[in-house]
Amino acid sequence: MNISGYSKTAVKILEASLPLFAARGYNGVAMRDIAQTVGITAAALYNHFSGKETLYYQALEYAFADKVDSLSSELHASPDPDGRLRRLISFWIEILGGDVILRSLLQREMSDADEQRLRLLLDRIFMPVYERCKTTMATLARGRVDEHLLFFAILGLVLSHFQLTPIRKRLPGCHPEHEDAERIAAHLARLLLYGLNGNDSGHG
Amino acid sequence: MNISGYSKTAVKILEASLPLFAARGYNGVAMRDIAQTVGITAAALYNHFSGKETLYYQALEYAFADKVDSLSSELHASPDPDGRLRRLISFWIEILGGDVILRSLLQREMSDADEQRLRLLLDRIFMPVYERCKTTMATLARGRVDEHLLFFAILGLVLSHFQLTPIRKRLPGCHPEHEDAERIAAHLARLLLYGLNGNDSGHG
DNA sequence: GTCTATAAAGGGATAGAC
DNA sequence: GTCTATCCCTTTATAGAC
Structure with missing residues (x-):
């Protein structure tokens, strides 16, 4: 029994199952x-988990535990709204891009x-982040876009970037730089802050 | 045998299997x-498809056939780049939002x-659209953002909007209007064209 | 082309020895 | 707590009658 309440073998089972389920x-x-x-053997699994369904659920719990808390506390580290947007983008890239299993x-x-x-x-994932950057969303939206949709636009841009990678890599125009976390973050921040018709001279 | 090369029963099988697989x-x-x-009975399926794997593959082929071609030809209907961006967004919303199975x-x-x-x-899906709006992407990007990434940002914004709906609906701030195709399109077009710091007075 | 019957393999779960 | 052995059900796929 360690701090998480799982025995050493139980943790080994959870950690072994996650890549498979993913x-x-x-x-x-x-x-x-x-x-x-x-x-x-399979029989021994039942000494640690009552069945497949609960094993799966507890594996998810295990995978999602503390993923967000450690990082999301620094979402407000920047004083200006633009900087906080960049922080949020980098945060999602770190969470979603860095962990293919998650x-x-x-x-x-x-x-x-x-x-x-x-x-x-x-x-475990979305609500804590949402709560922590609600005010930042309001500042960024400035009443001109929907704050709720803005939150999901930011999340969606990052998530879909990684999710669509198998497609992206097979279409013409792909580039190794598109897999670099910092460049992705810069690209998305620029798009969100200034748009296609905006003027971002002096910021790039 | 109809025009697609499948017998009537085979088509019924394909169409019955798609919602289940989805x-x-x-x-x-x-x-x-x-x-x-x-x-x-299950045995009768094997008179039409050699096995489950091929049935699944052919069901996918059937589901993806002509989904894009009928619509993507009108992607260039607008003369100005902004209008073509709106068209592309509406196109993806129609394709991805209108068909939960797809x-x-x-x-x-x-x-x-x-x-x-x-x-x-x-x-069947991505390459045809990509080819058809490559020049539009270049016009919109104006060398300031990566055209390849822009294509996937647009696609990703639409795709993730629908994909994240189960999450979105359970977070505070959700609104019935967020499910309306035209409002989604307007929101995404504004975000992409003018960004959060941009000036869109007179366009909204 | 569909049926019944059945083979053959896979998978969740349990019993009981150690 | 793990093992072997096994149960029992599901699932893919085939054989052969109709």
């Missing part, structure tokens, strides 16, 4: 697969639309 | 489920990352 989805992973990855799990959960698991996503 | 994914759908929806299939395919099926997505 890559092949709930139905694509057999208890035998997880057991084999850990190095035990991203895959998120995507699968948004497709599956299970109520309980959507709650988990909300409580 | 909702529950490849592994979540049994041949029995599809057969039952059509009103035949959208779910797309999402699942982007998670699964099967090479052959990614090719299908490219050939």
Whole structure:
């Protein structure tokens, strides 16, 4: 038993199952697969988790725990709104871009639309960030765009960038620089702040 | 045999399987489920398709056929770049927002990352649109943003809007208007054209 | 072309020895 | 807490009658 309440073996099981669930989805992973990855038999899994469903749910809980809290506290580090937008973009890039497993799990959960698991996503990922940058959204929106939609536009731009990578890399015009976190952040910030018709001279 | 090369029963099978695959994914759908929806037995499916894998692939082909061609030809209907951007946004909203099955299939395919099926997505959906609005992208980008990334920013804003709807609807600040196609289009066009710091007086 | 019957494999879960 | 053995159900796919 460690601080998370899981035994060492239970943690090994959770950590072994996550890449499998991320890559092949709930139905694509057999208890035998997880057991084999850990190095035990399927029967032994049931000493730690009551069944596949709860194992999956607890694996999600484990994957989403503390992902956001450690980072989102520094969302307000910049004094000006533009800087805080850049921080938020970088934050999402770090969360979503840096962890292919988390991203895959998120995507699968948004497709599956299970109520309980959507709650988990909300409580552990989206709600904490939303609460923390609500005022920043209002400042940025300045009453000219919808704050709620703005939050999801920022999130969506980052999420879709990574999500569409398999497509993006296969279309003409792709470039290695498009995978660089800082350049992506700069590109998205410029687009959001100044738009296509805006004037950003002196800021680039 | 009709024009698509499929018998009437084969078409019924394809059309019955698509909502199932969209909702529950490849592994979540049994041949029995599809057969039952059509009103035949699972064994009879094999008179029309050699196996589950090919049925799935051909269902995708069927779902993606002609989705884009009919619409994307009018992408250039507007003479000015801003109008063409609005057209492109509305086009994606129509394609992605209007068809929950197509959208779910797309999402699942982007998670699964099967090479052959990614090719299908490219050939039937993304490449045709990309080719048709390459010059519009260049005009809009005006050398100040990356054209390739701009294409995916537009696509991503629309796609993620619908994809994140389950989350969006559960966060404070949501509004019924956020589901209205025209308002979404206006919001995204304004954001892309003028940005958060831009001046759009006289355009909104 | 569809049916019933069935093979063959896979997968979740349990019993009981150690 | 893990193992082997096994149960039981599901699932893909085929065989052969109609």
